Amino acid sequence: xxxxxxxxxxxxxxxxxxxxxxxxxxxxxxxxxxxxxxxxxxxxxxxxxxxxxxxxxxxxxxxxxxxxxxxxxxxxxxxxxxxxxxxxxxxxxxxxxxxxxxxxxxxxxxxxxxxxxxxxxxxxxxxxxxxxxxxxxxxxxxxxxxxxxxxxxxxxxxxxxxxxxxxxxxxxxxxxxxxxxxxxxxxxxxxxxxxxxxxxxxxxxxxxxxxxxxxxxxxxxxxxxxxxxxxxxxxxxxxxxxxxxxxxxxxxxxxxxxxxxxxxxxxxxxxxxxxxxxxxxxxxxx
Ligand code: SAM
Numbered sequence: 001x002x003x004x005x006x007x008x009x010x011x012x013x014x015x016x017x018x019x020x021x022x023x024x025x026x027x028x029x030x031x032x033x034x035x036x037x038x039x040x041x042x043x044x045x046x047x048x049x050x051x052x053x054x055x056x057x058x059x060x061x062x063x064x065x066x067x068x069x070x071x072x073x074x075x076x077x078x079x080x081x082x083x084x085x086x087x088x089x090x091x092x093x094x095x096x097x098x099x100x101x102x103x104x105x106x107x108x109x110x111x112x113x114x115x116x117x118x119x120x121x122x123x124x125x126x127x128x129x130x131x132x133x134x135x136x137x138x139x140x141x142x143x144x145x146x147x148x149x150x151x152x153x154x155x156x157x158x159x160x161x162x163x164x165x166x167x168x169x170x171x172x173x174x175x176x177x178x179x180x181x182x183x184x185x186x187x188x189x190x191x192x193x194x195x196x197x198x199x200x201x202x203x204x205x206x207x208x209x210x211x212x213x214x215x216x217x218x219x220x221x222x223x224x225x226x227x228x229x230x231x232x233x234x235x236x237x238x239x240x241x242x243x244x245x246x247x248x249x250x251x252x253x254x255x256x257x258x259x260x261x262x263x264x265x266x267x268x269x270x271x272x273x274x275x276x277x278x279x280x281x282x283x284x285x286x
Pocket of ligand 1: 055061078079
């Protein structure tokens, strides 16, 4: 295997800095630098790009990104034990690695870069999903030009699913509302140290060129109602929203007999907008 840089192997780095993996931080490290370079390449063209990396850990993916030619990595890591290992990488790539020791859930990433940023992360699912929601909800067009994120394979399949797919549900609608998402790489449990129980997949999300305007909270509300009873027809499943369900479905241009799993993202957006119009009309009348 070709060596991607002159820094020590990650196993040595982890041993030297006592970075035993902590379950509470979802630490399953990637130690194969050829693989991390491949993940970096899967995120697209890298020259001149600034990457915000969330959860660099001992720096496997960070090194992959830097070796593949990104202009700069801004790395946000919560575990302060990782800083000395990351500082060694920063010294090997002068001016190209900035380390932010913080919880990514509390960092406002919108102003970390001057131009568009690419976000790359191998994070625990419980952190990646709220971060993903925040990145989708923010002002549009977003401050990022792509997201390249590692998920459990089953979650990745739910993210990229389309109407009619078995995995299609609330997450796919939310993601499809703002992005085009695809799985770009699959990884077996053995790719990580320690091994997780399940396979993983890298998902790439690109912002939709044409925006589908609607309120995200309303979109979440109508999809929760529709998929809460996914086998039921829409007219029954949406009863929990209250009000004139049939009129709402008609306004959205959908069939009352359709089931949530058959309705494309655009249909849910139309439903969310019809719901907001009906709500505004009710509050104006009262
Ligand atoms: N990127 C490294 C790799 O691929 O080997 C580490 C991946 S490990 C799955 C997840 C990393 O995210 C850990 O280093 C962990 O400490 C970090 N992490 C977990 N929660 C975090 C949070 N809320 N903010 C920032 N980093 C976090």
